[in-house]
Amino acid sequence: MLASWRRLSPMARREALEAYLALSPWLFGFVVFTAIPIGVSIFLSFTQWTIVEQPTWIGADNYVRMFTRDPLFWQALKVTGLFVLISLPLKLVLGLALALLLNNRLPGMNFFRTVFYIPAVISGVAVSLMWMWLLQPDTGVVNTLLDAVGVKGPNWFWDKDWALPSVALMSVWKVGGSAIIYLAGLQNIPAQLYEAAEIDGAGKWGRFWRITIPLLTPTIFFQLIIEMIDSFKIFTEAFVITQGGPLKSTYFYMLYFYEEAFRNFNMGYASALALFLTLIILATTIFINYTSKRWVYYESE
Amino acid sequence: MSLNSGAAHPNDSFADIDRQLRRSNLTTALRRLTGNGFLYFIMVVLALIFMIPLLWMFTTSLKTRQEIFVWPPTWLPDVPQWGNYADAFAKYPLARFMFNSAVLVMINALGEVISVPLIAYAFARLRFPGKRILFIMMLSTMMIPGQIKLIPLFSMFSRLGLVGTYWPLVLPSFFGNPFFIFLMVQYMRTIPRDLDEAARIDGAGTWTILYRIILPLSLPAVTVMLVFTFLWTWNDFISPLIYLSDFNSYPISVGLAFFQGRYSVEWNMFMAATLISIIPVLVLYFFAQRHLIGGISTLGLKG
Incomplete structure (x- = not known):
C-alpha cells in the first residue's frame, strides 16, 4: 500500500487523504464495534468469566461442557433446529404463493400489497402480545372460530406439543415481508419470455416451472439465506410469550444464550454458545452457497 | 309512452344519456371484475384472514373487563369503551415509553445522517489505495450475526460506565x-x-x-435510510433489554413486554396499549410506503 502511495501524484494523494478522512468514522466503528468484539468473543469463549473479576483461561472446557454435560444446550439446539425446519419452508413457499397472487396486474393490487405487508412492520413484541391473546385456549378468537366448524382447538402456546408449531404459525403472519421481495424478483422477469412460451404452446404450469421458478432462483436463494439466519436467531417471541416453556419446548438457542449471559452472568460460557451458533449459521450459509451452483440460475450463464 | 318520453324536458334526456354512459362503463368494469372474480375473492378472503388479528385486537381494546372473558366471545362490544385508551395512558407510562423511543429514533437518525453520506461518498466517488479491500470488508460485516458481538460490547460499555444509559443504543x-x-x-x-x-x-x-451537489441529489436514499432507522429503532428489543434497567428509561418495545408480567389479566387495556404502540409505525408505513418497499426490493432489507 505504501508503494502505491508513492506512485500517486500530489493531487491524487490529497484525494486519498480526503477519502480516508471521510471513511474515518466507519474505520473507527469497524475496529471498535466489530473487529475487536469478535476477537474478544473468541478469547472469552475459552475462559470462565462472571464480569466482576478477571476472566480465567480454562481452555476448551466450555466447549467440552456444551457437548458432553449440558442437556439444556442440546434441548435449545434441538428446539431451534426444529423451528428452522418448520418455519423456513413455510415462509418460503407461502411467501412465493402470496407474491404470485400479488403479481397479477389488476386494479386494487396495490391496496392488497399494502394490507399484506402491514404485519411485517409491526414489532415482535406487539405481534407476540397480540397472538398471545388470539390463541388463548378458551376465550381466543382462533379457537372460537375452530369451535364454530366443530374442531376442538389445542392449547397452543400452553401445550408442550403445540407451543413450537404455534410460534412457527405466528411467524407465518409476517410472510408479507418475504412476498414483497419475491414480488420484486417476479417483476424483473421479462414479459417477452412468457409471450414466447405461450406462442410455443406452453401452458400455465409449464410457464411457471420453466420460466418463473428458474428465473426466480436468485431471489429464492437470497431469501433462503436471510430467513435461515433470522430463524436461528429467534428470541423475542419466546421471551415475551413462553419464556421457553412449557417444559422447555420453546427454549430457543438465543433465549438460553441471553439467560446465561445477562441473567446468570456466565459470560465465558455464553460466549462459547454465541460462537457456536455463529459457526452453525456460517456453515449453513456456506452449504447453501455450495449447493447454489446446481440450482441457482444466473442470466449470464 | 313514446309520446311522453318524446315530450320530456331536454335536460332530462341529457341526464338519461349521461346515466346510460355511466351504466355502460359500469358494465365493462363489472365484466372485467367478474373475469378476475375468483382471484379477487381469494385476495379478499386472504386479506381478511391477515387482518382479523388486528381487528380482534381493536375490538378487544374497546370491550369491558367482563366482556373479554365472556364465553362464547362476542365479536363486538355492546358499548365501545373508548375510555380504555385514556385509561391505558393513565395506567401504564405509555407516553413516557413512546417519548423514549422517539428520542432514540431521533438521535440514531442524526447519527446516520452525519456518518453514512460521508462514508458512502468516499466509496462511491473518491479514489484511494485499498478501496476495493475496504469495501469488501464493509460488505462482509453485514453477514456477521450480531449476537457474537453482544458480550464484548456489553463489557466494553460496562467498563465505560455507560450501561443503563442510552449511549450503547445510539x-x-x-x-x-x-x-x-x-x-x-x-x-x-x-x-x-x-x-x-x-x-x-x-x-x-x-x-x-x-454537501452542495451529491447529498441534495441523494435525498431519496436518505429518506429510505430514515424510514428504516425509525422502524428498526422503534421495534428493537434485545439491545434496550440488555442495556437498560430503569423502568422509566425503557423504550416502548421493552416497556410493553414488561406490562405482560405486571397486569396479565387486563387484556382489553393491554390490547389498547399494544395498538397505541404500533400506531406511529403504521402512520409511517402509510406515508412512506413507496420508500419502504423501494428499500426492500432493491436491498432485501427486512421490516
Whole structure:
C-alpha cells in the first residue's frame, strides 16, 4: 500500500487523504464495534468469566461442557433446529404463493400489497402480545372460530406439543415481508419470455416451472439465506410469550444464550454458545452457497 | 309512452344519456371484475384472514373487563369503551415509553445522517489505495450475526460506565451502518459524474461537492435510510433489554413486554396499549410506503 502511495501524484494523494478522512468514522466503528468484539468473543469463549473479576483461561472446557454435560444446550439446539425446519419452508413457499397472487396486474393490487405487508412492520413484541391473546385456549378468537366448524382447538402456546408449531404459525403472519421481495424478483422477469412460451404452446404450469421458478432462483436463494439466519436467531417471541416453556419446548438457542449471559452472568460460557451458533449459521450459509451452483440460475450463464 | 318520453324536458334526456354512459362503463368494469372474480375473492378472503388479528385486537381494546372473558366471545362490544385508551395512558407510562423511543429514533437518525453520506461518498466517488479491500470488508460485516458481538460490547460499555444509559443504543449509528452505507453507495453511483466534474472545474472542493451537489441529489436514499432507522429503532428489543434497567428509561418495545408480567389479566387495556404502540409505525408505513418497499426490493432489507 505504501508503494502505491508513492506512485500517486500530489493531487491524487490529497484525494486519498480526503477519502480516508471521510471513511474515518466507519474505520473507527469497524475496529471498535466489530473487529475487536469478535476477537474478544473468541478469547472469552475459552475462559470462565462472571464480569466482576478477571476472566480465567480454562481452555476448551466450555466447549467440552456444551457437548458432553449440558442437556439444556442440546434441548435449545434441538428446539431451534426444529423451528428452522418448520418455519423456513413455510415462509418460503407461502411467501412465493402470496407474491404470485400479488403479481397479477389488476386494479386494487396495490391496496392488497399494502394490507399484506402491514404485519411485517409491526414489532415482535406487539405481534407476540397480540397472538398471545388470539390463541388463548378458551376465550381466543382462533379457537372460537375452530369451535364454530366443530374442531376442538389445542392449547397452543400452553401445550408442550403445540407451543413450537404455534410460534412457527405466528411467524407465518409476517410472510408479507418475504412476498414483497419475491414480488420484486417476479417483476424483473421479462414479459417477452412468457409471450414466447405461450406462442410455443406452453401452458400455465409449464410457464411457471420453466420460466418463473428458474428465473426466480436468485431471489429464492437470497431469501433462503436471510430467513435461515433470522430463524436461528429467534428470541423475542419466546421471551415475551413462553419464556421457553412449557417444559422447555420453546427454549430457543438465543433465549438460553441471553439467560446465561445477562441473567446468570456466565459470560465465558455464553460466549462459547454465541460462537457456536455463529459457526452453525456460517456453515449453513456456506452449504447453501455450495449447493447454489446446481440450482441457482444466473442470466449470464 | 313514446309520446311522453318524446315530450320530456331536454335536460332530462341529457341526464338519461349521461346515466346510460355511466351504466355502460359500469358494465365493462363489472365484466372485467367478474373475469378476475375468483382471484379477487381469494385476495379478499386472504386479506381478511391477515387482518382479523388486528381487528380482534381493536375490538378487544374497546370491550369491558367482563366482556373479554365472556364465553362464547362476542365479536363486538355492546358499548365501545373508548375510555380504555385514556385509561391505558393513565395506567401504564405509555407516553413516557413512546417519548423514549422517539428520542432514540431521533438521535440514531442524526447519527446516520452525519456518518453514512460521508462514508458512502468516499466509496462511491473518491479514489484511494485499498478501496476495493475496504469495501469488501464493509460488505462482509453485514453477514456477521450480531449476537457474537453482544458480550464484548456489553463489557466494553460496562467498563465505560455507560450501561443503563442510552449511549450503547445510539453511539454505533454515528459510525455508519453497513446496510445504509451500501444503499447510499449504490444510489450515489447513479448520479452523473459530469455534475461533480463541472463543479470541480468551477473550483468546488471535495466537501462542497458532497454537501452542495451529491447529498441534495441523494435525498431519496436518505429518506429510505430514515424510514428504516425509525422502524428498526422503534421495534428493537434485545439491545434496550440488555442495556437498560430503569423502568422509566425503557423504550416502548421493552416497556410493553414488561406490562405482560405486571397486569396479565387486563387484556382489553393491554390490547389498547399494544395498538397505541404500533400506531406511529403504521402512520409511517402509510406515508412512506413507496420508500419502504423501494428499500426492500432493491436491498432485501427486512421490516
